[in-house]
Amino acid sequence: MTYTFKFDKILTLKEREKEEVRVSYQDSIEKFEKIAQKLYDLLRKKEDLEIFQSEKLSHGLSVQDIRHNQNFITNIEKTIDYYQGLVIQARNRMNWHEQKLSEMNIEVKKYEKIKENDFNKYTEMLYSSESKVLDELAVMQYMNKRN
Template sequence: MVYQYKFEKIMSLREKEKTESQTKYNLAVKEFETEAEKLYRMLKKKEELLDEQAERLRQGLSVQQVRHNLSFLENHEQLIQHYQRRVIETRNKMNFYHQILVEKNMEVKKYEKMKEKDVQAFMEQVNQMENRQMDEISIQQYMSRS
């Protein structure tokens, strides 16, 4: 008697969906990390620019240079805001794919648990059949001796 799990196709489909979800999640994590790294670099650059500007102000700057620096910092601040929005978007995307991955993982575990129980029931059935066959053989041997 050969064991055949009745939900094997569904289980393999769920495992495939889980693998695809894992791939999408990993890509979303990488995208988030990339955007976060860009934001970090922009914030670091802003900090360096502010330090540099403070040093220049101590040394003395013309009004034109101060305006130029302020304009440059405003543009830099807009870039930072852009990257902050991108980080938020990619974090939300990453969390969304993580939630899907968790759901797919739970589905696969349910099917694995069902398969485990089905295998156990199959093995019990096989053992019962073997015991019946052994009983029949024992009865036949007993009858042939008598």
């Protein structure tokens, strides 16, 4: 008599779904990191440009160069605003996937706990039936020795 878990297919399906959600979560983390790195690079570029401009202003700079640098900084700020929105979206997506992964972990653990409890009942039943057989054999041996 071998043990078979009645919800084994469901458990396998839930584990597969959990793995798919885990992969989606990892992808969302990678996308978030890429966008955040791009935002960081833009912020760094803006900071470097502002430092460069302030150094040039102290030594003298033409109005046209000032205007050119200011336009460039304005464009970088617009790009920064855009990437900040993307970072927020990516973070929200990543948090959503993290929540789904957490839910799937709980779901799988429920089925694993059911399987564990079911296996414990099975072993108890097996032990009990084995004990009954041994008791019956002992009674039969005793009866045979008496006769």
